[in-house]
Amino acid sequence: MFQLRQSLLLFLTATIWGSGFIGQSIGMDHVSPFTFTFFRTLIGALILLPVIYLLKKQALKKHKTLKKADRRTFILGSLTCGTCLIAAESFQQFGLVYTEASKAGFITSMYIIFVPLISWCLGKRPNLLVLCATALSALGLYLLCLDDPSRLTLQTGDLLILICAVIFALHILVIAHFVEKIDGVELSCGQFAVASALGLITMLLFDQELSLERLLAAAPAILWCGIMSNGVAYTLQIVGQRGINPTIATIILSLESVMAVFFGWLILDESLSSRQYLGCAVMLCAVIIAQLNPRLFLRDRA
Numbered sequence: 001m002f003q004l005r006q007s008l009l010l011f012l013t014a015t016i017w018g019s020g021f022i023g024q025s026i027g028m029d030h031v032s033p034f035t036f037t038f039f040r041t042l043i044g045a046l047i048l049l050p051v052i053y054l055l056k057k058q059a060l061k062k063h064k065t066l067k068k069a070d071r072r073t074f075i076l077g078s079l080t081c082g083t084c085l086i087a088a089e090s091f092q093q094f095g096l097v098y099t100e101a102s103k104a105g106f107i108t109s110m111y112i113i114f115v116p117l118i119s120w121c122l123g124k125r126p127n128l129l130v131l132c133a134t135a136l137s138a139l140g141l142y143l144l145c146l147d148d149p150s151r152l153t154l155q156t157g158d159l160l161i162l163i164c165a166v167i168f169a170l171h172i173l174v175i176a177h178f179v180e181k182i183d184g185v186e187l188s189c190g191q192f193a194v195a196s197a198l199g200l201i202t203m204l205l206f207d208q209e210l211s212l213e214r215l216l217a218a219a220p221a222i223l224w225c226g227i228m229s230n231g232v233a234y235t236l237q238i239v240g241q242r243g244i245n246p247t248i249a250t251i252i253l254s255l256e257s258v259m260a261v262f263f264g265w266l267i268l269d270e271s272l273s274s275r276q277y278l279g280c281a282v283m284l285c286a287v288i289i290a291q292l293n294p295r296l297f298l299r300d301r302a
Contacts, residue, residue, distance in 0.1 A: 009240030010252040013233045018259025020229035021101040022267050027221035030214045032207040033093030038199030043226025045192035077178035082194025084171035091164035098157025100270045105260020106280050107161040112287050113137045114169035129292050136286035143279025188234045254287040
């Protein structure tokens with residue numbers, strides 16, 4: 001029963017993240033990517049503040065305050081994770097200006113492929129399944145994004161989303177490094193605070209068309225992404241991953257891309273060709289294969 005509850009929490013997380021692509025796409029009709037990113041990360045930070053307060057209240061005897069060393073690590077982690085987050089979300093927002101939410105969801109899911117590849121560059125050699133998944137993801141991306149088979153180039157939006165996926169992979173690796181040293185919810189709040197500060201700077205520098213009228217028009221999309229995609233979903237992810245196999249958790253979370261396609265069809269009336277749907281299926285298979293542990297197969301045969 002516990003495993004089922006945790007799986008449902010993770011599936012809810014993937015569903016919220018998938019729907020977030022729709023909010024981002026709608027928001028782009030009214031405000032610039034920098035403005036949207038600033039407000040969604042700011043709201044995400046504010047939403048997590050009461051969560052941190054409640055968690056600290058429950059563990060008051062053990063964690064009255066952050067130690068100096070922990071505070072230093074917290075600041076460094078927040079700066080590093082927040083910078084990665086604002087960069088990834090900005091590329092994602094600009095990409096959604098030129099491509100469909102459903103395609104963006106699947107291309108973004110390639111961060112799960114890039115994580116082991118980047119780890120390989122850092123000295124951790126991937127297994128054969130990861131190499132197979134990498135080849136499959138390249139094939140899936142080709143089928144999904146290259147409408148004309150004779151043109152081996154990505155469209156502008158697709159390329160921006162692909163860069164976003166690489167940065168999200170770096171973001172995951174950085175989080176994995178710091179989450180072992182500081183509280184995960186506090187780290188999430190800290191990274192949102194840093195990301196919103198950087199987002200404010202870029203918004204003031206580059207958004208020349210910001211107005212109250214545009215902001216109010218984009219408010220529902222911003223609130224949904226800020227409250228649900230950032231605040232609620234990230235918290236659900238942390239709670240849902242407790243006590244569940246990491247491989248199973250990642251596979252469930254990878255359904256974010258499937259939900260992005262579903263909501264794109266349901267809300268935005270987006271449609272993909274048969275060739276593109278095939279690319280989606282191949283990329284989803286690659287995401288799942290990348291997370292499989294070959295030892296599980298050897299254990300089953302024993």
